[in-house]
Amino acid sequence: MKHDPTITDGDKYKTLFENDRVRVLEYRDKPGDKTSLHSHPDFVLITMSEFKRRLSGADGTSREREFKVGEVAFGKAQDHMGENIGKTDTHVIFVELK
Amino acid sequence: MKHDPTITDGDKYKTLFENDRVRVLEYRDKPGDKTSLHSHPDFVLITMSEFKRRLSGADGTSREREFKVGEVAFGKAQDHMGENIGKTDTHVIFVELK
Numbered sequence: 001m002k003h004d005p006t007i008t009d010g011d012k013y014k015t016l017f018e019n020d021r022v023r024v025l026e027y028r029d030k031p032g033d034k035t036s037l038h039s040h041p042d043f044v045l046i047t048m049s050e051f052k053r054r055l056s057g058a059d060g061t062s063r064e065r066e067f068k069v070g071e072v073a074f075g076k077a078q079d080h081m082g083e084n085i086g087k088t089d090t091h092v093i094f095v096e097l098k
Numbered sequence: 099m100k101h102d103p104t105i106t107d108g109d110k111y112k113t114l115f116e117n118d119r120v121r122v123l124e125y126r127d128k129p130g131d132k133t134s135l136h137s138h139p140d141f142v143l144i145t146m147s148e149f150k151r152r153l154s155g156a157d158g159t160s161r162e163r164e165f166k167v168g169e170v171a172f173g174k175a176q177d178h179m180g181e182n183i184g185k186t187d188t189h190v191i192f193v194e195l196k
């Protein structure tokens with residue numbers, strides 16, 4: 001992986017477990033926190049908190065999005081960075097697929 | 099799949115989405131609810147509520163277990179059935195791997 005988030009943002013990403021099929025990461029941050037540009041393979045994201053986020057791609061494009069608890073989304077492999085632009089802590093589970 | 103839970107227990111299992119890599123199911127029940135014997139391929143389970151459960155295998159063995167919010171576990175392909183033996187609703191996300 002080019003920019004492993006557990007290395008670029010090891011204070012926010014924690015590996016819950018890993019085997020030959022998946023790596024499961026827990027991500028937590030606080031309002032104002034930002035991540036560095038990092039990579040994910042195909043993944044499923046599950047939101048464990050409500051939060052507001054600016055998501056930026058490697059190409060400089062960005063978008064803002066609000067999430068509720070219990071949202072589930074599939075993401076294709078991508079490089080991105082994020083910023084907590086809301087007033088609540090972020091808590092997310094990433095199921096990265098191998 | 100032998101016993102698809104969206105068929106055996108379609109009132110409790112809902113397909114959130116499916117593609118060539120995963121099928122993501124949301125499971126919800128209430129105290130006293132039981133599922134029929136059903137099958138899952140390898141999966142990652144994420145708990146969205148606190149609950150207590152009796153889990154029984156196809157061979158008749160069973161065990162009781164309490165879960166907290168935000169627990170994440172990997173399960174190998176298996177047949178099982180479950181019963182909510184606590185006092186709280188169950189809310190779980192299953193990421194089934196293909």
